[in-house]
Every structure is written in structure tokens, then in C-alpha cells.
Amino acid sequence: xxxxxxxxxxxxxxxxxxxxxxxxxxxxxxxxxxxxxxxxxxxxxxxxxxxxxxxxxxxxxxxxxxxxxxxxxxxxxxxxxxxxxxxxxxxxxxxxxxxxxxxxxxxxxxxxxxxxxxxxxxxxxxxxxxxxxxxxxxxxxxxxxxxxxxxxxxxxxxxxxxxxxxxxxxxxxxxxxxxxxxxxxxxxxxxxxxxxxxxxxxxxxxxxxxxxxxxxxxxxxxxxxxxxxxxxxxxxxxxxxxxxxxxxxxxxxxxxxxxxxxxxxxxxxxxxxxxxxxxxxxxxxxxxxxxxxxxxxxxxxxxxxxxxxxxxxxxxxxxxxxxxxxxxxxxxxxxxxxxxxxxxxxxxxxxxxxxxxxxxxxxxxxxxxxxxxxxxxxxxxxxxxxx
Amino acid sequence: xxxxxxxxxxxxxxxxxxxxxxxxxxxxxxxxxxxxxxxxxxxxxxxxxxxxxxxxxxxxxxxxxxxxxxxxxxxxxxxxxxxxxxxxxxxxxxxxxxxxxxxxxxxxxxxxxxxxxxxxxxxxxxxxxxxxxxxxxxxxxxxxxxxxxxxxxxxxxxxxxxxxxxxxxxxxxxxxxxxxxxxxxxxxxxxxxxxxxxxxxxxxxxxxxxxxxxxxxxxxxxxxxxxxxxxxxxxxxxxxxxxxxxxxxxxxxxxxxxxxx
Numbered sequence: 148x149x150x151x152x153x154x155x156x157x158x159x160x161x162x163x164x165x166x167x168x169x170x171x172x173x174x175x176x177x178x179x180x181x182x183x184x185x186x187x188x189x190x191x192x193x194x195x196x197x198x199x200x201x202x203x204x205x206x207x208x209x210x211x212x213x214x215x216x217x218x219x220x221x222x223x224x225x226x227x228x229x230x231x232x233x234x235x236x237x238x239x240x241x242x243x244x245x246x247x248x249x250x251x252x253x254x255x256x257x258x259x260x261x262x263x264x265x266x267x268x269x270x271x272x273x274x275x276x277x278x279x280x281x282x283x284x285x286x287x288x289x290x291x292x293x294x295x296x297x298x299x300x301x302x303x304x305x306x307x308x309x310x311x312x313x314x315x316x317x318x319x320x321x322x323x324x325x326x327x328x329x330x331x332x333x334x335x336x337x338x339x340x341x342x343x344x345x346x347x348x349x350x351x352x353x354x355x356x357x358x359x360x361x362x363x364x365x366x367x368x369x370x371x372x373x374x375x376x377x378x379x380x381x382x383x384x385x386x387x388x389x390x391x392x393x394x395x396x397x398x399x400x401x402x403x404x405x406x407x408x409x410x411x412x413x414x415x416x417x418x419x420x421x422x423x424x425x426x427x428x429x430x431x432x433x434x435x436x437x438x439x440x441x442x443x444x445x446x447x448x449x450x451x452x453x454x455x456x457x458x459x460x461x462x463x464x465x466x467x468x469x470x471x472x473x474x475x476x477x478x479x480x481x482x483x484x485x486x487x488x489x490x491x492x493x494x495x496x497x498x499x500x501x502x503x504x505x506x507x508x509x510x511x512x513x514x515x516x517x518x519x520x521x522x523x524x525x526x527x528x529x530x531x532x533x534x
Numbered sequence: 535x536x537x538x539x540x541x542x543x544x545x546x547x548x549x550x551x552x553x554x555x556x557x558x559x560x561x562x563x564x565x566x567x568x569x570x571x572x573x574x575x576x577x578x579x580x581x582x583x584x585x586x587x588x589x590x591x592x593x594x595x596x597x598x599x600x601x602x603x604x605x606x607x608x609x610x611x612x613x614x615x616x617x618x619x620x621x622x623x624x625x626x627x628x629x630x631x632x633x634x635x636x637x638x639x640x641x642x643x644x645x646x647x648x649x650x651x652x653x654x655x656x657x658x659x660x661x662x663x664x665x666x667x668x669x670x671x672x673x674x675x676x677x678x679x680x681x682x683x684x685x686x687x688x689x690x691x692x693x694x695x696x697x698x699x700x701x702x703x704x705x706x707x708x709x710x711x712x713x714x715x716x717x718x719x720x721x722x723x724x725x726x727x728x729x730x731x732x733x734x735x736x737x738x739x740x741x742x743x744x745x746x747x748x749x750x751x752x753x754x755x756x757x758x759x760x761x762x763x764x765x766x767x768x769x770x771x772x773x774x775x776x777x778x779x780x781x782x783x784x785x786x787x788x789x790x791x792x793x794x795x
Contacts, residue, residue: 283715284669284670287715287716287717287718289711289712289715289716290711291711291712291715292712430670432669432670432671432672433670436669436715437669437704437708437710437711437712438708438711438712442701442704442708445704446704
């Protein structure tokens with residue numbers, strides 16, 4: 148089992164009332180709410196936290212991409228990953244991921260990922276996403292072409308990493324006369340590719356295809372939903388005629404560990420609820436512009452609107468498996484139970500979420516790494532030994 | 535005046551076409567919310583014209599052809615439709631997205647078109663003026679912003695949403711996004727060629743339009759100096775729905791006189 152320290156780098160000093168009053172911290176929350184002096188401190192604190200992940204023994208440290216929002220301050224995860232590449236020695240660095248359809252030129256992604264891979268001596272994990280619906284509003288990219296652009300950009304990037312250049316690429320959205328990427332990636336044939344998703348059959352069909360076998364990560368969903376999609380991935384692989392390896396599956400989940408269950412809940416509560424009920428919140432029109440999902444999925448979301456878009460307490464979130472929160476022994480047991488049901492080979496823990504301050508983040512990371520992670524890392528290998 | 539309904543096939547696309555009345559042909563090109571039913575203004579126009587109300591490819595009960603990627607595809611499709619039905623001396627009336635479509639047709643070919651009447655048309659951008667963000671508005675905001683008279687908005691909001699209507703609404707929204715998401719509700723090259731339109735043009739705008747502000751009308755008139763502009767007082771984005779009698783009088787006063795047949 149790989150354990151990955153994942154960071155969103157939220158604007159933790161956000162005036163929560165401003166976020167709530169605006170209805171969302173995405174798209175149109177005025178950027179006068181961002182104070183660059185505060186931002187300076189937050190970026191450096193967050194990068195320190197990720198770098199500390201190496202010392203604590205995480206297998207990888209991970210960043211992601213979001214635009215024009217207090218939810219995450221990494222419009223370019225490449226900037227964060229580059230900073231980490233030079234400050235760490237052996238931990239893997241995961242970009243989860245770059246939003247391909249939002250970029251005008253996929254070769255920029257191919258080049259920048261290759262640079263980080265070469266600089267870090269082959270420590271990069273590449274991740275590709277479509278960006279969330281809100282980002283189609285901010286960037287003006289047509290969401291009805293989102294899937295097409297994603298697939299075409301992916302094909303161009305992987306071909307640029309694997310086929311000798313120069314060659315010409317003719318697509319519907321991208322046309323390049325000379326594909327000839329310098330530097331070529333350090334890893335052969337190319338950095339591993341992970342596909343984070345909120346759950347979509349279309350994405351699973353594509354990622355699980357025998358030509359790709361990409362690691363599928365289910366992000367921030369109730370455990371029952373995670374289980375459903377990870378099972379769908381395994382079933383899809385069977386349909387393609389092969390068994391999915393555990394390494395092809397991952398779950399990204401907020402984790403908070405403290406001395407006792409009571410202390411963990413008390414300390415995490417306001418910060419997790421800010422994450423879930425302010426930072427993540429947006430109207431359905433913002434989350435799912437036309438064409439971003441199939442119309443069937445859109446109808447399902449609209450039908451489940453009350454459950455998805457209402458506030459949820461920390462206690463209810465623990466019950467639903469949207470966060471692992473408690474004493475080290477509670478966290479170990481919860482993760483062991485989830486693992487038995489899902490057999491994911493990658494666990495991505497979000498040790499900082501919402502407004503969680505530096506001191507609590509650090510003790511959380513340390514307790515998790517010392518008291519929980521060693522057992523979790525053994526999950527896959529113990530099963531393999533027993534089998 | 536009774537309207538018939540049938541499916542016709544043009545360019546491999548099955549199209550839902552309503553048609554009623556007699557006289558010179560009048561092609562009504564609907565806007566983003568489609569043309570799911572025969573409306574009072576259509577009935578009234580059908581007393582004087584042969585009124586054709588298609589649901590555009592990608593809207594309502596019409597097919598969603600794979601070739602439909604932008605407004606130009608739709609313009610060529612409708613020029614093909616005029617030929618396929620052998621329509622001549624056509625009065626084209628287009629609302630919003632449909633007005634933009636009418637302009638895209640007319641810069642290409644007016645050989646079968648006698649006049650254009652555009653109701654709050656999209657199609658150009660005006661520096662400093664932003665159209666409403668139809669894609670970010672909630673369904674309720676959208677309806678409220680369409681009408682000046684909020685009683686009409688209330689009526690529209692009170693209409694029950696059936697699964698069939700929801701399917702059509704989502705389909706319409708999808709095609710509308712495909713055509714108008716980016717650049718938002720306009721074609722950056724269209725304005726350069728509006729002078730090619732050699733037939734009479736009338737522009738009708740609701741004074742209180744919150745989707746495309748009435749200031750667009752002046753910009754259109756600058757680009758098409760021969761066009762006449764009529765502002766409908768106390769009216770939103772859809773004069774044909776909000777003020778059907780006044781709207782029809784405008785059509786009668788324009789499309790009757792300009793016909794060469």
C-alpha cells in the first residue's frame with residue numbers, strides 16, 4: 148500500500164462569512180478577499196508541510212490544480228511540484244492532476260512534467276483531470292467539448308513522451324507540425340499516470356482500458372460511493388479480460404488523528420465543516436455546466452441535490468466515511484475496514500483541510516505517520532503474504 | 535389557425551417542424567429555450583403567413599447530429615432546408631440565438647430570403663456590455679430575467695416540470711452551450727460581413743432586456759445602417775411572448791411591405 152500526503156493549499160484565512168454570503172468560494176468570490184501577505188505565509192507553510200511528508204515516511208506527496216477559488220491556491224500545481232522537486236530527495240511527487248482541457252497547448256504539460264521528472268530523477272507521478280465544472284465558467288472553455296479535448300490532449304502528451312520526435316500530430320482540437328519534446332521524461336516509458344475523479348463511468352471505462360490501466364482515484368466522496376466506483380473499475384477491468392491490480396485503485400480522504408476520539412472530533416470539527424460546507428460548496432449550475440457530464444449523470448445529481456448540496460456535520464461525515472477522524476486506534480480500524488471492502492492500493496490522506504491551522508496540521512501528520520501509517524502500509528503485502 | 539407537425543429530414547438530421555397558415559413563408563428561428571409548443575404569436579402570424587417553426591437540430595424532438603459543432607453548421611443547415619423545401623421570398627424571424635442564426639444565414643446567402651426580423655439577437659459583442667450569464671443563473675433566475683412582467687415569470691415558474699420536459703430542457707441547454715459558450719453568444723468574425731446582407735432588416739428589442747441589454751441594438755444599427763430599430767417598452771428579452779399583439783403588429787408592418795412577391 149502506498150500512502151500519499153495530499154494537499155489542496157486552501158486559503159485557510161478566508162473570511163468564512165464572505166464565502167457563505169457569496170454562495171460559493173468559486174468563480175465569483177471577489178479576489179479582494181485574498182491578502183497576498185497571508186498568501187505568502189500560507190504557501191510557505193503548506194510547502195513545509197509537504198516537504199515534512201518525506202521525513203515522516205510518506206511514499207508520495209501530492210498537489211493538484213484549481214482556479215480562481217479559495218478552495219485551493221494552486222492554479223498551477225506544476226509550480227508547487229517544481230518547488231518540491233528541489234527540496235526533497237526520494238519521495239515521489241504527484242500532480243493530481245493537471246486540467247488538460249483548460250490548457251491551450253497540451254505540449255506545455257508534456258514539457259513541464261518531463262522537466263520535473265528529469266530534475267527529480269524520475270520521481271514524478273503525472274495526473275490528468277478535466278478540471279471541475281466551475282473552471283469552465285472561469286476559463287470560458289466550452290464544457291461540451293471537455294471530454295474530446297481531454298482525450299486528445301492526453302493522446303498528444305503520451306505520444307510526445309513515447310514516440311521519437313519530431314512527428315506531426317493532427318487532431319480536432321490540437322494540431323502540431325513538430326512534436327519533439329525536450330527534455331524527454333526520465334521514467335520509461337513515461338511517468339505513471341493517475342486519474343482522479345469524482346466518479347464517472349465514462350472516466351472509468353477509459354482509465355481501465357488495457358492500453359492504459361491508469362490508477363483511478365476516487366476523491367472526497369462517502370465511503371459507500373468510493374466502494375461503488377472502485378468496484379465498477381474492477382468490474383470494468385474484468386470486462387476487458389484482466390484483473391485490476393490494487394495499485395490501480397486509490398482513495399483520497401481527509402484524515403484527522405488526535406490522542407482520543409473526543410479530542411479528534413473537537414479539534415477537527417470547525418475546520419472540516421468549513422471545508423465541506425463553505426470551501427466545497429457551489430450551486431449545481433456552477434458544478435455541472437452543460438456537457439461536463441452526461442445528461443443522465445446530471446439528472447442523478449439534480450435528484451440527489453438536497454443530500455449533495457446541503458450542509459453536513461463532522462459527525463455525519465465520519466459516519467458516511469467522508470473523513471477518517473479519531474484516535475490512532477480508531478483510525479487504524481476504520482482504514483482496515485474500508486480497505487477490506489475496497490482493496491485500494493493507494494491511500495491519499497488530506498491532513499490539512501479547510502481552515503485547519505498549522506499546529507493541528509502538524510500534530511495530525513505526525514500522529515498519523517507514527518501511529519497509523521505503518522499498519523496501513525502493510526495492508527496489501529499482508530494480504531499477499533496470506534494468500 | 536391550426537398548426538401541423540411532422541418530421542422532415544435534411545442533411546441526415548430528423549427535424550421536428552410545425553407549420554401553419556398560408557401566404558408568403560415566414561421561418562421562425564427560436565432561441566435558447568427552444569420552441570416546444572405553438573405560442574399565441576405564432577397563431578396570429580399564421581393568419582397572414584405560411585409560418586414554419588422548426589426545432590433546431592440539437593433542440594426539442596429534433597436529432598442531435600454529430601456534425602453540429604457551431605453556429606455556422608446550423609446556418610448552412612437552414613440554407614439547405616430552404617432549398618430542400620423550395621421556400622422562396624422567405625421572411626426570417628429570429629429570436630436571440632435564432633436572431634444570430636438568421637444573420638449567419640443571411641451573410642452567406644439571401645437568394646431565398648426577402649427580409650430579416652431580429653428579436654434581441656445575439657451574434658456580436660459590444661465593448662463594455664456584458665450579456666447576462668445564462669449558464670450560471672439558476673432556473674428560477676433565468677425565467678425571472680427573461681421577463682419584464684414578473685407575473686409572466688410566475689406563470690412560467692408555476693408550470694409543472696415533467697421528466698419529458700426536463701429531458702428537453704437539458705438537451706436544449708447542452709446544444710445552446712455548444713453553440714454559444716465560447717466566445718459567449720457571438721461570432722467574433724460575423725460583424726465584419728454584416729454589410730453583405732442586402733435585404734431589409736428590422737431589429738426589435740425589449741427595453742428591459744436583462745439577457746442581452748437593449749444597447750446592443752445601437753451597435754447592430756451601426757453595423758447595418760439600413761436596419762430599422764424598434765424598442766418595445768416595458769418588455770424583456772422575448773417581446774413575442776411578453777407582448778405578442780404589439781410584436782405581431784411590428785411583423786405585419788415590416789414583413790408585409792418588404793415582400794417582393
